[in-house]
Amino acid sequence: MNDVTAAQLRAQAAVHSAHNYHPLPVVIAHAEGAWVTDTDGRRYLDLLAAYSALNFGHRHPRLIAVAQRQLERVTLVSRAFEHDQFGPFCAELAAMADMEMVLAMNSGAEAIETAIKTARKWGYEVKGVPANEAVIIAFEGNFHGRTTTIISFSTDPDSKDSFGPYTPGFRLVPYGDADALAAVMDERVVGVLVEPIQGEAGVIVPPAGFLRRVRELCTQWGALMIADEIQSGLGRTGTTFACEHESVVPDMYVLGKALGGGIVPVSAVVSSADILGVFKPGQHGSTFGGNPLACAIGREVIAMLATGEFQERSAKLGAHMNDRLAALPARAVRDVRCRGLWAGVEFAELNGREASERLMEAGVLVKDTHGTTIRLAPPLVISQDDLDFALDQLEAIIR
Ligand SMILES: *Cc1c(COP(=O)(O)O)cnc(C)c1O
Numbered sequence: 001m002n003d004v005t006a007a008q009l010r011a012q013a014a015v016h017s018a019h020n021y022h023p024l025p026v027v028i029a030h031a032e033g034a035w036v037t038d039t040d041g042r043r044y045l046d047l048l049a050a051y052s053a054l055n056f057g058h059r060h061p062r063l064i065a066v067a068q069r070q071l072e073r074v075t076l077v078s079r080a081f082e083h084d085q086f087g088p089f090c091a092e093l094a095a096m097a098d099m100e101m102v103l104a105m106n107s108g109a110e111a112i113e114t115a116i117k118t119a120r121k122w123g124y125e126v127k128g129v130p131a132n133e134a135v136i137i138a139f140e141g142n143f144h145g146r147t148t149t150i151i152s153f154s155t156d157p158d159s160k161d162s163f164g165p166y167t168p169g170f171r172l173v174p175y176g177d178a179d180a181l182a183a184v185m186d187e188r189v190v191g192v193l194v195e196p197i198q199g200e201a202g203v204i205v206p207p208a209g210f211l212r213r214v215r216e217l218c219t220q221w222g223a224l225m226i227a228d229e230i231q232s233g234l235g236r237t238g239t240t241f242a243c244e245h246e247s248v249v250p251d252m253y254v255l256g257k258a259l260g261g262g263i264v265p266v267s268a269v270v271s272s273a274d275i276l277g278v279f280k281p282g283q284h285g286s287t288f289g290g291n292p293l294a295c296a297i298g299r300e301v302i303a304m305l306a307t308g309e310f311q312e313r314s315a316k317l318g319a320h321m322n323d324r325l326a327a328l329p330a331r332a333v334r335d336v337r338c339r340g341l342w343a344g345v346e347f348a349e350l351n352g353r354e355a356s357e358r359l360m361e362a363g364v365l366v367k368d369t370h371g372t373t374i375r376l377a378p379p380l381v382i383s384q385d386d387l388d389f390a391l392d393q394l395e396a397i398i399r
Contacts, residue, residue, distance in 0.1 A: 006039045022353075024360050024367075031058035034382040036365065045390050047359075047366045049379045051199070052231045052342075055258035056304060057379035063261040063300055070296035078287055085295035092302045093270055096240065097253050101276040103269045104290030108230040108256030109145025111267035114284065115193070115226050115254050116149065118269060120169075121278040123190030127222055134190040137223075139175040143200030144193065144228055176206035178213035185217055191224040191252075192217070196242035199231035202373040203337045203344030211246040218251070224275065230256040230267070235380050238315030238340030240305055245339070251275060261301050266294040310380045314340040317387055321376070324391045332398040334372070343376040344369065347398070355397060362393040 006027040013023075026044065030037040034057055036046050049055065056063060070085070077083045090102040103118070105111045116136060123134040138144070138153045151159045152166035160166075171189075173180040175198060194214055198204040218225040227250035232242035234255065243250055252275060256267035269276065288294070304310060322338040325345060335346040347355060352368025359366050359374075366374045378387060 004039075009039065024356060024365065026360060026365065033057040033059075034379045034386055042363075044360065044363050044365045045378075045382075045386055047364055047376050047378045047390055049377050050262060051257060051367075052234075052236050052377050053257040053260065054262040055235050055310065055380050056261060056301070057381035058262060060261065060304075060381065062304060063263060063297060066296050066300040067261075067263050067293065070293050073292070075293045076288070076291045079285060079290060083292045083295075085292045085299065086290055089290070089295035089299050089302075092299055093255075093268060096302050096305065097270040098249070099253070099270045100273040101271055103271075103276055103279070103284070104294070105267045105269075105286050106265040106288050106294070107145070108254070108267050109147050109150055110286060110289075111230070111254045111256050111269055112144045112150055112193075112228065113147055114269045115191070115228075115252055117284060118252065118271070118275060118278065119191030119224050119226060121283075122224065122275050123188075125278055126274070127190060129188050129190060133188050135169055135171055135186075135188045136191045136193055136226075137171045137173060137181065137184060137189060138193045139195070139198075140172050141175050141198055141201040141204065142193075142195060143198070144195075175201070175204060176210050178210055178217070181214060182217055185221045185223070187221070189221055189223045191226050193226045193228060195228045195232060196245070196248075197232045197237065197339055197342070199342075199375070200369060202346065202369045203339070203342055203375055205337050205339055209246070211243060211248045215248045215250070224252055225250040226252045226254060228254045230254055232342075234258040234301070235305060235310040235314050236340055236342050236377065238318055239311055242339070259298050259301055260294065261297045263297050264294050266298045268298075314342075314380045317341050317378075317380075317382065317384060320384065321378075321387060321391065324388075325376075328395065328398065341378055341380055341382075345374050345376065345394070347372045347374075350398060358397040359393055362397065364390045364393045 009027050027039045028036045029039045035043050037043050093102050120134045123129040140155045144150045149167040153170035154160045171184050227243050229241050252271040260266035318340040325336040334348045337344045352374050355374050356366050356368050368374050
């Protein structure tokens, strides 16, 4: 390892990996908690936390211990057979969400696909929508993943252009605009797919009351409210689910990212038995979905969230982060949007990529979103001192 330089490793990736990302020039070799170390031994504070997949930090001891124990027993059987982690995982996840049933998948995009298929099947078989006429409503600025169907209702040209023809059956309305949603609801709408807070769009918090109106309109029109909590859920906003901020209960939660504890991809749709009950054997599935290793880790994530400790840290440290971000000079920072330990910082002029590079030089890793915005999503295990160190660096680069 020592005789290969970081520059050589980056060059190798640049030649042999498709260029579907534009990574910062750091090559990580080790990580623990909120910190990562590069191949030259330089440490950085990780304020991206793998887009919230690392809510519990890198290599949390409880999660690593469970994963290691499971590696010694059984890792994969496929859903053709049962295994001893599966029933408990589904039951415990359903209980955490106060729901009844779980459909386990791997990536977030797969779980969104699952939610779309569920809503359509439910629409035809339960709601009585005429065949192939089901409509799902999504919001402008959304990010729900990268499959061909999901990018069919993206409004981001990078995600969408050159990937047509697109899957029909979706309508878009402006995010946060409940009146616009009301205007496009009709009998054929089987689902409204919403991020309680839009993460990739730059941590966009909708106007107060928006999620409640979405809930009411779904109830009124007999459509399923599908909450994509893949990034906003599991403690990130100071509550287990971001929907809780408006006391809203959707018909379906879509979960992913932190559900896998930063170790393996684990995603799921969580809903009621009359909704997920539409699936019969052979109608949907995944070779790795609900595998023993995933379920064992997922169960530990659920147990950790049950302590309330991570939600509390997120709320408390988030309030502190919000105070410090709000005090940044208005000359340099146009807008700050914060909910729990999750913030979008929109600069007046500074380019987000340039800000990310300068922060990297100062020992803090973040990721730009659109143009002049960076997103801060520290692991929920971060100490206040480390968080203050990161915020000091942010202050320094905009000065
Ligand atoms: C990341 C993300 C997804 C997609 O998850 P993948 O695991 O990358 O497929 C979907 N929705 C939201 C809100 C996300 O943040």
